[in-house]
Amino acid sequence: xxxxxxxxxxxxxxxxxxxxxxxxxxxxxxxxxxxxxxxxxxxxxxxxxxxxxxxxxxxxxxxxxxxxxxxxxxxxxxxxxxxxxxxxxxxxxxxxxxxxxxxxxxxxxxxxxxxxxxxxxxxxxxxxxxxxxxxxxxxxxxxxxxxxxxxxxxxxxxxxxxxxxxxxxxxxxxxxxxxxx
Amino acid sequence: xxxxxxxxxxxxxxxxxxxxxxxxxxxxxxxxxxxxxxxxxxxxxxxxxxxxxxxxxxxxxxxxxxxxxxxxxxxxxxxxxxxxxxxxxxxxxxxxxxxxxxxxxxxxxxxxxxxxxxxxxxxxxx
Numbered sequence: 001x002x003x004x005x006x007x008x009x010x011x012x013x014x015x016x017x018x019x020x021x022x023x024x025x026x027x028x029x030x031x032x033x034x035x036x037x038x039x040x041x042x043x044x045x046x047x048x049x050x051x052x053x054x055x056x057x058x059x060x061x062x063x064x065x066x067x068x069x070x071x072x073x074x075x076x077x078x079x080x081x082x083x084x085x086x087x088x089x090x091x092x093x094x095x096x097x098x099x100x101x102x103x104x105x106x107x108x109x110x111x112x113x114x115x116x117x118x119x120x121x122x123x124x125x126x127x128x129x130x131x132x133x134x135x136x137x138x139x140x141x142x143x144x145x146x147x148x149x150x151x152x153x154x155x156x157x158x159x160x161x162x163x164x165x166x167x168x169x170x171x172x173x174x175x176x177x178x179x180x181x
Numbered sequence: 182x183x184x185x186x187x188x189x190x191x192x193x194x195x196x197x198x199x200x201x202x203x204x205x206x207x208x209x210x211x212x213x214x215x216x217x218x219x220x221x222x223x224x225x226x227x228x229x230x231x232x233x234x235x236x237x238x239x240x241x242x243x244x245x246x247x248x249x250x251x252x253x254x255x256x257x258x259x260x261x262x263x264x265x266x267x268x269x270x271x272x273x274x275x276x277x278x279x280x281x282x283x284x285x286x287x288x289x290x291x292x293x294x295x296x297x298x299x300x301x302x303x304x305x306x307x
Contacts, residue, residue: 006299008264133188135265136277151190151299158299166298175301 001180002119004161006129006154012170014050017082017126018057020181024124025080032059033071033081036088050084065092068114072121080124086111086157087130090150103142108149112156119160129154131166183307184287185258187297193258194225196297201256208258219251227259228280235275242283249290259284261296 001024005013021030032054038044051061059082064071068089071081083089093107119125132147139147158164163177187193198208201223209221211230218224234241245252263281268274288294293307 004299131188131264133191134261134263136262136273136280137265137268137270138273148190155190155192155300158301164299164301175298175303 001124001163002161003124003126003163003165003177003181004129004154004158005126005165005167006131007165007167007173008131011167013128013130013167014084015053016165016167016170016172017084017128018054018059021059021080021082021124021126022057024126028123029075029079030059031071031079031081032061033068033083034061034063035065035068035083035085035092037065037092065089066096068111069117072118076118076121078123080126081118081122082126082128083115083118084128085130086115086127086153087132087150089115090153091146094146094149103145103149108152111153115153115157116160119157127157127161129157182252182254182287182291183256184284184291184294185256185297186261186284186288186294188261188264191297192300193260193297196295196300196302197223197225197256197258200302219248219255221255223256223258224252225258227257227283228262228276231280231283232276235272235279241279242286245283245286257287257291259287 003020005017007013036043036047038047062071090107090111093110094103095101096104115127129150133151158176163180164175166173166175185193185197194208197203198205203223207221208223208225209218211217211224211226213229213232213236217230231241234244259280262277268277288306291306294305296303296305
């Protein structure tokens with residue numbers, strides 16, 4: 001089962017994704033794949049909050065900010081992966097060393113290939129992304145490029161997945177695969 | 182008229198071209214600099230026409246109301262841009278408001294309203 005989760009920030013996506021991953025994995029291995037590379041104090045605090053929230057839920061954490069396909073191992077076929085988040089993964093792929101450099105135009109392609117490969121091989125995958133597409137502000141080129149690339153990955157993965165969910169105030173809205181869960 | 186809405190880059194245009202069997206050239210692309218050409222079967226980026234109206238002090242919804250015959254049999258595509266913080270710039274605030282007013286009017290008039298989310302269509306009306 002492949003599930004793609006999107007929606008606005010702070011709407012309960014990560015918690016819901018954890019619950020779904022636990023349900024799907026049963027007695028088999030479940031991995032939490034953290035894609036954010038913490039840079040400052042605020043990031044470290046967010047990571048700590050997420051780690052505490054996950055405590056006792058039986059996840060093994062893998063930290064992987066780039067080249068997501070390398071998380072796969074011998075037990076992938078039976079494992080359940082929770083990938084949180086596509087948003088952070090893309091950002092890391094776009095800017096290999098620092099945010100001042102040029103964005104890598106191949107970043108979206110690499111994310112698509114890697115995320116699909118995990119979905120093809122693993123028993124279950126829950127992907128978490130962010131819906132950042134509805135704002136009346138004209139962004140700078142940097143941000144607009146990022147939004148466009150994330151949408152490219154989102155639309156591609158939504159087509160690949162069995163279930164597509166949007167979380168609104170913690171409530172699941174089904175865009176695809178209602179009845180499969 | 183059929184109204185297609187959705188956030189930026191969600192696949193609204195691709196959906197329209199596929200659904201109505203239109204080539205890229207058969208869909209007019211509105212910009213903040215040009216008047217829309219209603220000889221086309223479908224018009225994309227209504228929100229940019231709205232931005233043009235805001236800049237010229239025109240009322241986009243009133244324009245559509247006055248020129249009903251132009252778009253009765255068209256497919257109209259507009260970007261949803263309503264879920265951010267209230268914009269700092271006045272022009273963006275007016276833009277957002279004018280888009281909202283236009284879409285509410287068009288949705289009322291439309292035979293069908295479809296919203297695209299991550300490339301997946303959802304029929305909201307009709």
